[in-house]
Amino acid sequence: MNKKNTVWDYLTHIMVVWGISLLSISVFAFLFGENGKGYSSIFSLGSEGISLATLAQFFLLAVMITTLRWVFFTDGLIKRLPIAARCIWMVAGVILTVGVLAAVCGWFPVNQVMPWLMFLICFFVCAAISVAVSVRKEKNDNQKMQEALERLKGEEAK
Secondary structure, three states, rough: OOOOOHHHHHHHHHHHHHHHHHHHHHHHHHHHHHHHOOOOOHHHOHOOOHHHHHHHHHHHHHHHHHHHHHHHHHOOOOOOOOHHHHHHHHHHHHHHHHHHHHHHHOOOOOHHHHHHHHHHHHHHHHHHHHHEEEEOOOOHHHHHHHHHHHHHHHHHHH
């Protein structure tokens, strides 16, 4: 069963990505904000919070990630690319997008290895959690569909 993507789906996904991003950087600001104060524009307020500029930048990031997701995971644009290739291109697109925004917005020094290493660790941990949640949701949805199909077959047999 194919689901049509709507503008509301797009906007909802933007808000989910933005919310998860803000939750993540809020935790990091609370834990490491004072240490990152002079190092990263994300932690310009230290452990006191997140600046409005950073909130807007992460909203832009959420829009860009959602757009990448729409490009790579709807059949409207890319029909013949296997799902594994779509995932690889999506991950590469997100990393490139973060790299560009990190350089433009001063999120971290892009010419140093340690910030990239920390970003990649955080990114892949979040991606693994996202995949695990998605797989679990898909299994639950499939189980509900199977139960509904069995009920329907049982009603038809009567």
